[in-house]
Amino acid sequence: MPVLFVSHGAPxxxxxxxxxxxxxxxxxxxPRPRSVxxxxxxxxxxxxxxxxxxxxxxxxxxxxxxxxxxxxRYDAPGAPALASRVGELLGVxxxxxxxxxxxxxxxxxxxxxxxxxxxxxxxxxxRSTPPDLFELGRRLAPLREEGVLVLASGGMVHDFGSIxxxxxxxxxxxxxxxxxxxxxxxxxxxxxxxxxxxxxxPHHRRAHPTDEHFLPLLIAAGAASTTDPTVTFPIxxxxxxxxxxxxxxxx
Numbered sequence: 001m002p003v004l005f006v007s008h009g010a011p012x013x014x015x016x017x018x019x020x021x022x023x024x025x026x027x028x029x030x031p032r033p034r035s036v037x038x039x040x041x042x043x044x045x046x047x048x049x050x051x052x053x054x055x056x057x058x059x060x061x062x063x064x065x066x067x068x069x070x071x072x073r074y075d076a077p078g079a080p081a082l083a084s085r086v087g088e089l090l091g092v093x094x095x096x097x098x099x100x101x102x103x104x105x106x107x108x109x110x111x112x113x114x115x116x117x118x119x120x121x122x123x124x125x126x127r128s129t130p131p132d133l134f135e136l137g138r139r140l141a142p143l144r145e146e147g148v149l150v151l152a153s154g155g156m157v158h159d160f161g162s163i164x165x166x167x168x169x170x171x172x173x174x175x176x177x178x179x180x181x182x183x184x185x186x187x188x189x190x191x192x193x194x195x196x197x198x199x200x201x202p203h204h205r206r207a208h209p210t211d212e213h214f215l216p217l218l219i220a221a222g223a224a225s226t227t228d229p230t231v232t233f234p235i236x237x238x239x240x241x242x243x244x245x246x247x248x249x250x251x
Contacts, residue, residue, distance in 0.1 A: 001033055001144045003224040005152040005217045005248040008040075008107045009239060011062050014072050019245070022235045023110035026247065029234065034147030035079045035118040037086065037140070039220075040103030041154040041213040045123035048136065050086055051098040053078035053120065059099040074105035079118035082148060086122060089139050098123075103153040124219075126212050130195040133215055137222020150223045152216035156182060157207045157244035171238040174203035179244055186221070186231045186248060194221060217248065224250030 006023070013019055042061060043051065056075035083094060104121050125136065140150055157175040181201045185194050195218065198204055198211075208214050235247035 001147060001149050002030060003144065003150045003152075003220050003229070003250040005154065005156075005220040006107050006235070007155045007158075007243075007245050007247060008103050008153050009155070009243060009245060011060075011065055011069060011102045011106055014102075014106045014109050015066065015069060019239065020110040022245070023107060024113075026234045026249075027111040030149070033117055033149035035082045035120065036108065036149045036151055037079075037082060037143060038100075038104045038108070038119065038121050038151045038153055039124050039216045040101055040121060041124060041158075041216060042101040042103040043098065043121060043123045044126040044212055045095075046125040046127035048090065048092045048123045048125040049098075050083050050092060050094045051121035051123065052096050052100065053080040053083050053094075054096065056115075057099040058105045059101055061101045072109070074100070074109050074115055076105075076108065076112075076115040076117060076119045079120040082118065082120045082143075085143070085146070086120065086140070089142065090122075090136070092122075095123075107151070107153055124212060124215060126215055130197070130215075130218055133218040134191065134195060134222035134225070137219040137224075138226060140219070140223045141226045144223065150220060152220035154216040155213035155244060156217075156246040157238075157242060158213035159207055159209060159242050168240075171244075172242055174206045175238065175242045175244060177202045178204070178207040179246060182217075182246075183233065189225075189228065189231065191221060191225055194218065220248065220250065
């Protein structure tokens, strides 16, 4: 299986058929996974732990959005067998009370609206060092040979202070420059440089006032790094001014 990083954007992606079409197209280009392991920016726990194995156990973890968004369901089956396998690989505990947050179910709703693929969430150990996150991804790499899609869900540029909620202003220069740095680094498969993102990137703290939406990319890169992957960007562009929509596919 490939490894994916997606920028999940605002929760309204679940209602946006135009933006959602890019995810549907991406899903059509992928082999259908046996199951999906998602690392989302919206569940942080150090050390990592495994979430629910119940069917359709989601949470609407946001406020101030249209009422119809709170009625959206994603009734995919849980993945208890995958939970056991991830437990073997990582030696982490299981928290079955933890539902799937919107960083999980919103992109999955757009990728596979039939909700037929078993889903498991793994917490983001955001207090870990970048090399430790990369190594966690490497430890997940065997799942690729077992038909499991490792899906990292965050945002390539995630500065809510620069968002244009009303208009459709062009992306600011800091966002474009940060994204260009990431693209060049990934295309070169320069993993040491990627792990130095906090010091080597232009405008790092503008693009990410906090790092939780960027860190899932390090896990994805680690999971892909064992095969010297081809890197492509199947979804591109910006929305709401500064919010990057960039997705990364590692093959």
